[in-house]
Structure formats: C-alpha cells, structure tokens
Amino acid sequence: MSFSGALNNAITGLTASSRLAEVVSSNLSNALTEGYARRSVELTPAQIGGRGGGVQVTGIVRFVDPGLLADRRLAEAALSNDQRSADSLSRLETTLGGVDGSSKLIELFAGFERALITASSDPASETRLATAVTRLGDVAAGMQDATRSIQKLRQEADAAIVADIAKLNTGLANIASLNKDILRLKASGSDPSALLDMRQTAVDEVATIVPLREIQRSNGTIGLMTSTGTTLLDGRAAVFGFQGTPTITADMTRESGALSGLTLDGRMIDPDTGIGRLGGGALGANFMLRDKTLVDAQTGLDDLAVDLIARFQDPQNDPTITGGAAGILTDGNNPLNLIDRVGLAGRISLNPAIDPLRGGIPSRLRDGLYAPETGPVGDSSQINAWVKALAAPRPDALTGTTQTAPERLAAFAESISGLRLSAQAAVSFSSAKWDSLRQAELANGVDSDFELQQLIKVEKAYAANARVIETVNFMMQRLMEI
Amino acid sequence: MSKVSIGDLSQNFKSIRQGFTIKSDLANLSSSLSSGRVTDIPKELNGQTARLNGLNYSREQLDVLQDISKETMLMLDSIQSVLVRVDDKRAELMSRLFTINDSSSQDQVALTSQAARQALDDMVSALNTKVGGRALFSGRDVNEVPLIPASQIVSEIVAAIGTDQSIANMERAIEDWFTGASSGATATVYRGDTSGFMKRRISPDKEITIELTANSEKISETLKQTVRSAVLLDLTEMTPSDKISTIKSSSVSLFNASADLANTQAMIGSLQEAVTTAQVEMKARDVSFEIAVNDLIAADPFETASRLQSAQLQLEKHYTVVARMSQLSLLRFI
Numbered sequence: 147m148s149f150s151g152a153l154n155n156a157i158t159g160l161t162a163s164s165r166l167a168e169v170v171s172s173n174l175s176n177a178l179t180e181g182y183a184r185r186s187v188e189l190t191p192a193q194i195g196g197r198g199g200g201v202q203v204t205g206i207v208r209f210v211d212p213g214l215l216a217d218r219r220l221a222e223a224a225l226s227n228d229q230r231s232a233d234s235l236s237r238l239e240t241t242l243g244g245v246d247g248s249s250k251l252i253e254l255f256a257g258f259e260r261a262l263i264t265a266s267s268d269p270a271s272e273t274r275l276a277t278a279v280t281r282l283g284d285v286a287a288g289m290q291d292a293t294r295s296i297q298k299l300r301q302e303a304d305a306a307i308v309a310d311i312a313k314l315n316t317g318l319a320n321i322a323s324l325n326k327d328i329l330r331l332k333a334s335g336s337d338p339s340a341l342l343d344m345r346q347t348a349v350d351e352v353a354t355i356v357p358l359r360e361i362q363r364s365n366g367t368i369g370l371m372t373s374t375g376t377t378l379l380d381g382r383a384a385v386f387g388f389q390g391t392p393t394i395t396a397d398m399t400r401e402s403g404a405l406s407g408l409t410l411d412g413r414m415i416d417p418d419t420g421i422g423r424l425g426g427g428a429l430g431a432n433f434m435l436r437d438k439t440l441v442d443a444q445t446g447l448d449d450l451a452v453d454l455i456a457r458f459q460d461p462q463n464d465p466t467i468t469g470g471a472a473g474i475l476t477d478g479n480n481p482l483n484l485i486d487r488v489g490l491a492g493r494i495s496l497n498p499a500i501d502p503l504r505g506g507i508p509s510r511l512r513d514g515l516y517a518p519e520t521g522p523v524g525d526s527s528q529i530n531a532w533v534k535a536l537a538a539p540r541p542d543a544l545t546g547t548t549q550t551a552p553e554r555l556a557a558f559a560e561s562i563s564g565l566r567l568s569a570q571a572a573v574s575f576s577s578a579k580w581d582s583l584r585q586a587e588l589a590n591g592v593d594s595d596f597e598l599q600q601l602i603k604v605e606k607a608y609a610a611n612a613r614v615i616e617t618v619n620f621m622m623q624r625l626m627e628i
Numbered sequence: 629m630s631k632v633s634i635g636d637l638s639q640n641f642k643s644i645r646q647g648f649t650i651k652s653d654l655a656n657l658s659s660s661l662s663s664g665r666v667t668d669i670p671k672e673l674n675g676q677t678a679r680l681n682g683l684n685y686s687r688e689q690l691d692v693l694q695d696i697s698k699e700t701m702l703m704l705d706s707i708q709s710v711l712v713r714v715d716d717k718r719a720e721l722m723s724r725l726f727t728i729n730d731s732s733s734q735d736q737v738a739l740t741s742q743a744a745r746q747a748l749d750d751m752v753s754a755l756n757t758k759v760g761g762r763a764l765f766s767g768r769d770v771n772e773v774p775l776i777p778a779s780q781i782v783s784e785i786v787a788a789i790g791t792d793q794s795i796a797n798m799e800r801a802i803e804d805w806f807t808g809a810s811s812g813a814t815a816t817v818y819r820g821d822t823s824g825f826m827k828r829r830i831s832p833d834k835e836i837t838i839e840l841t842a843n844s845e846k847i848s849e850t851l852k853q854t855v856r857s858a859v860l861l862d863l864t865e866m867t868p869s870d871k872i873s874t875i876k877s878s879s880v881s882l883f884n885a886s887a888d889l890a891n892t893q894a895m896i897g898s899l900q901e902a903v904t905t906a907q908v909e910m911k912a913r914d915v916s917f918e919i920a921v922n923d924l925i926a927a928d929p930f931e932t933a934s935r936l937q938s939a940q941l942q943l944e945k946h947y948t949v950v951a952r953m954s955q956l957s958l959l960r961f962i
Binding site for chain 1: 632633634635636637638641642645665669670671674675676677678680681682684685688689691692693695696699700760762766767768769770771821823824826827828829835925957958959962
C-alpha cells in the first residue's frame, strides 16, 4: 500500500521544513555578523527504488561571491598601505609644522633674524647680542627636535613591522589549522559552514597586511599566495621572521646592516629591498616609511643643516674664521664635514665660544668669532654681514640649486606638506574604491525581510505536510473500522 | 550580486560612511569660519606653501626693520638737536666777540675770554650727549663720550703753550691738541672712534652711514675757534694787541664756520629724510604683502557661511532618511 509511502514523503517534508527554519533562524541571528555568509538550503527530490521518496536536503549553500571578495581584499590591502603612510606623514607634518601653513623651523629662524636685526641697531647692547645668539641656539635645537621626530617615526614603523609579522604568522597558522578541520568535517559529512566563515575572517585579517590571492582546492581547503607570487600557505603555513630595532638613529639603514629585512623560513627574502614581493599592504607601507620616505625627509633636513653651518662658517661672512675652523654653527662643536652628512641635523649646535650657556661670549657675534680683541662696541658691520649672509643665495651641496636660507627652509616645509597631501590623495582614492566594493559585498549578506518571507513559506509547507499526515492517519483508521 | 535580496549591513554601512563625510565637512567649515582662515592651508595652496612662507618671512623682516627705524630716527633727531645747540652757542659767542675792537680794555678782553670758556663748556657738554646710554658723536665707540671736559681742554692747551705765548705757538698747541699731530702728543681732545662711522640698516636693501663725529672737521673748526678765545684768560704773557687780534680773527672764523655747521645739519637732515622715506616704503610694502597673504589663505566668510548652512541641511536630511529607513522592516507588518 502507498500509505506508508505518503507518510514517508510527508515526514521528509517536515524534516526539510524544519531544516529550512533552522537555516533561516541562523541567518537572522547572524544578520549583524561581519564575515557571515548567507546560507540557504539545497533541496532535491529523493529517489528510493524506482519511485519518488519525498524531498531530501542535499546541502547547505554558503552564498559568497569569490570575485568580489578577492577584489575587496586587494582594495583593503591598498587602503591600509595608503592609510599607514598618510597617518605617519600627517604626524610628521604636525610635529614639524607651525602656524598658518608655516613650519616651526621657519618661525624659529624668523625669530633669530629679528633678534639679529635688532642687535644691529644697537650693537653695544650685550642683551641684544645674547638674545640673538640664544635665538640661533633655538634654531639648532629645533633642527635636533625635528631629527628626533623623524627617527621616532622610523622606530614606530619598525615596531609596526614586528607586530605585522607576528599577526601574519599567527594568522597563517590559524588558517592552516582551520583548513585541516574543514577537511575533516567534510570527510565525515557534517556541515563546515561555521568554520568556513571563520576561515574567511582569518584570511581577511591577513589580507590587510599583504595583498593576497586565495586559491580554492578541490577538497575544500585553500592556498594563499601574495598577488605578486610568494606562497604564503600551501598545505603548510610559511613562517616569516623579522628582527626589530628598538632605537633607530639617522645613520642606521638597511643597507648599513643596522636594520633588518624579512626572512622566510629562516632565509633572507631579498637583501636588496628587505621585503621582497610582500609589498602593497600595511607591511609594505611600514617598510617604505622606515627605509625610504622618512630617510629622504631626514636627508632634506640634513641638507638644510649643511647650508646653515656652511653659511655661518664662511670666511667671506666673518673674516676671522680661517683655516677651516668651526663657525658659529657647528657639527657637534666641529667644523662642517661634507662626507659625514647623514644625521647632521641631529648634531647641529652653537659654537661653545659664543654660546652663553656654555661660557661663551655672545659679543663675538659683533666682533668676529675668533677676533683677538673686542672692536668698537657700536660697530654693526659684522652683524650686518650676517644679516646679508642669510639672504645670500647659496648653492646646495647636492644639486647646486642656489637659494637663500629662508627659501631653503620654505622649500623643505613645502616638501613635507607635499608628501602628506599626495598620501592623503592616495587614501581618498583607495578609500572610495574599498567603499564601493565593501558595499557590494555586504549587499550579498543577510536580508532580514527576505528571511522572514522564507519563514512564511516554511510555515505553510510545514502545515501542508502535517495536514497530509493527518489525512493519511484518518484514512488508515477508517480502514480499521471495517 | 544576488538578484533577490540586499543585505541589511549594506544600507547600514552606506549611511554610516555618508554621515561621516557630511560631519567632517561640517567640522572643517565651522572651524574655517571661526578662524577666518582655511583649515588645511597646504591643501588650499595645492602644496605650494613656499610663496606663502616667503611672504610671511618678508613681513616679519619689515616689522622688525620698522621698529628699529624708530630707534635710528631718535638718534638722528638727537644729533640734529645737538647741532642746533652748538650752532646757537657759536652765534652767541660770535656776536660777543664782535664787540671787541682795537680800543677795548683788558678787562673787556678778559670778560670775553670768560664768555668763550662758558660757550666751550656748553658746546662740549652738548657734543657729549648720550641717548639711551649711547654717545652720539663718538663714531662706533658708543660707550665713550667723545670729548674731554672743557676745563681740561683749556688747562692742557695752556700747559702745552707754556712760556712762548706768541700767536704762532698758541696756534700750534691748539692744532696739536685737536689733531695729535705734534711729536709726543698722545692724548687729544677727541677720545672716540677715528677709524669708522656708525652704520644703520633702514630698509631690507638700504644702509645709511652717519659720517659725523666730534672729530669731524666741520665741528672741530668751531671748537678750535672757541678755544682760541677761551685760553686767552690764562695767557698772562701775551700782549694785549695779540689778544685783540686773536679775538677778531676768531670772530671772523666763527662767522665762516656757520656755513659748515649748516652743511652738517643738512647732511643729517637728508639722512632723516631717507629714514622717513624708507619707513613709508616699508609700510606700503607690508600692506601689500598682507593683502597677498590674505588672498592666499583667508576664508571668505560669506561663502563659508553658506556652505556651512547647506552642510547642516544635508545632515538633517540624512538623519531623516536614516530614521525612516530604520522603520522599514517586514517585522512591523507580520
């Protein structure tokens, strides 16, 4: 008799409906979960022996658009790259900056020139001379501060690399173990959807550090590779190493061996760049900052220091400075040495012979730095010579462009602002791209209206199947009553 | 892209990002309106801040130069008033000396010599004026007064004249003490700077030199002629006729010296004019730089206010939309 067939079909229908309700409730409860892929149930008609056997649940489908996901991950890597640069450069601009678009160094320098011109009006005044010398000392101190700020940012970039590599290693290890778990669950026939969600989130986290591509394997596991070809995970997770340097000074670079690059499974990845082909994400940005961008900023500052020290050491400006002796501004109390230029801005200081804080005599500004005796106290000619020296165009040590001292300072401030502006422009571009991709991805998520409508359908189907069971039961009972 | 459903989070994400954009615009505009300046100056200038910094630097320079030009002006005014005083004393003495003629008595000669001493004293103290602790006529040795006291001048020259009280010897002694020309004379009347003059910067590209000290010939001539009459009181051996002729020639020389002093005053006057012109020029330059700076970075208050208003409206509309959308859910209807 086909009563048992009907009953059987109705029971499969009830099972399928309750499974559907379970999936709907799972979707609704995860409506706010980021990284949760909307589930749906796959139903097919069952076949038993040559006849239909009701409905069967063949699987739970995770709705994910792999192309969109991959694009979004690449956009996110680019965004964290640009964001890291822009943040660091913004901070640099703020520490070096002043009021109304100027920079702190320009303000200090203007204060010095002010004091110098005031001293030229009354050269006999010891107070005015001391003030002028002190202001020049402030300029030197300002350059040392700027050097410290730049090196501090390099230290922060280095520390960020340490953190990124740690995150990368744990992330990859995590994904490898999730791969194993998913393989096991699939082999035993269970539904690995939750683990798939977790693995997707873990890959998302790693994707901000290095831009990567996910490779689906047929057994449900994935491999990971950077978009430029380095394997991150292929059955086994790659292990990256990096030696952090807590204190960084201007002369420490990767080329000099004082700063380290990345190692992969114990081997140096790329001695030339330090990062190999792992650039493009937050890690790439940190390396770029530590090894290129901030180093260039320091070089610009050092060139400024060269210009100032040379101006204050030139016998044409003060004839008493002869034989290559140190001028009013020195390289750590020594004369300028063009070969030892790296980090000069961190060593620039007043000559102790003129610095009142170290027992020097400020009136040497008026008489000449190495003048054997004091001249007429009302003589403003040397002071005026210094004023002219600041406004004289002087060739650059490297490129030979001639600029006055204030022009050089303004050019340096402009270069720092320029770096920040282009970094911010890059951020707004990659941010817009990421925005639209993320939005499209989220649109594939759980829609609670849709799920509720599904629930209505499920209710009806359950009621219909229950009705079938009731009718078959009635038919059987009626038969029994014969 | 699914064709049957749109995720909840998508709408949420979009509205959060939009709200963020509008609110940061609002924050920027309100700070811009309050300060009168654009908030991000390098962005406004497309990264070309060098010109702005150049303008600000020049303005600072002009500011300090304007301050010190007041000091320079004070110094020149003081020099000018000293010259006027010296000239007045010269004229007074000159008219006093004119009263002596061949028939004057010894007493009259003595009184006239006394008057000359008084005049010398006034002139020397005028020339020794210090303004703000700085001497005006010592050249670059501004901490030293230029001339030794008048009584010392007279006594030292009288001692140098000694016993030979002829006119020729008197002239020689006076000359020696003013120029240090004779052998063995190391001390002169003038104690100030002999190798240079005071220089002052009056504009970013101009300097003036005050080529005047108490040792300048135009001033020392007047002093010499005054001294010639002043020493006569102590020259007991000199004949009365010599004394009278000395006085008469001094008076004529003092008359001639007026042209020199007038020239000196004119020279200082032209320096004063140069300073005034420089001051006016610097002020004009400063104003034009200020206008240029404002053109670059000032925020037009009307434009900023209207943009602020539209941002505010935008935010209100956004909030309304968010509130409405949050009510659109199937849950309310089931």
